[in-house]
Amino acid sequence: MLSPVKTADSERVVPLPKNLLDVLRQHQAAQLADKERAGASWQEHGMVFTTGVGTLIEPRNLKRHFDRLCRQAGSTTYGTRAPRCSTTRA
Numbered sequence: 001m002l003s004p005v006k007t008a009d010s011e012r013v014v015p016l017p018k019n020l021l022d023v024l025r026q027h028q029a030a031q032l033a034d035k036e037r038a039g040a041s042w043q044e045h046g047m048v049f050t051t052g053v054g055t056l057i058e059p060r061n062l063k064r065h066f067d068r069l070c071r072q073a074g075s076t077t078y079g080t081r082a083p084r085c086s087t088t089r090a
Contacts (some may be wrong), residue, residue: 024048 010032034052036041043054051057
C-alpha cells in the first residue's frame with residue numbers, strides 16, 4: 001500500500017553514487033522498451049521496478065526469485081526474512 005509521507009519534514013533526498021545512477025538509467029531504458037512491447041497492456045504506476053506490463057511486483061514473487069538467485073549463486077543462507085545472499089568463497 002502506497003501512501004504519502006506523514007509530514008513534509010518526512011521527505012528526504014537520498015544521494016546516489018554515479019555508478020548506481022548509471023545502472024538506474026539503464027534499467028529505465030529497459031523499462032521503456034517493456035512499455036513499448038506491452039502497448040495497451042501497460043499499466044503505469046510510476047514505479048521504478050515493475051513487472052513486464054508495469055504492474056507492482058508481488059513480494060512473494062520477488063522473494064521466490066531472490067531465493068532462486070541465491071541458490072544459483074551457491075549461497076549458504078537464503079530464504080530468511082532479511083534479504084541477505086551471502087556466498088562462501090575460498
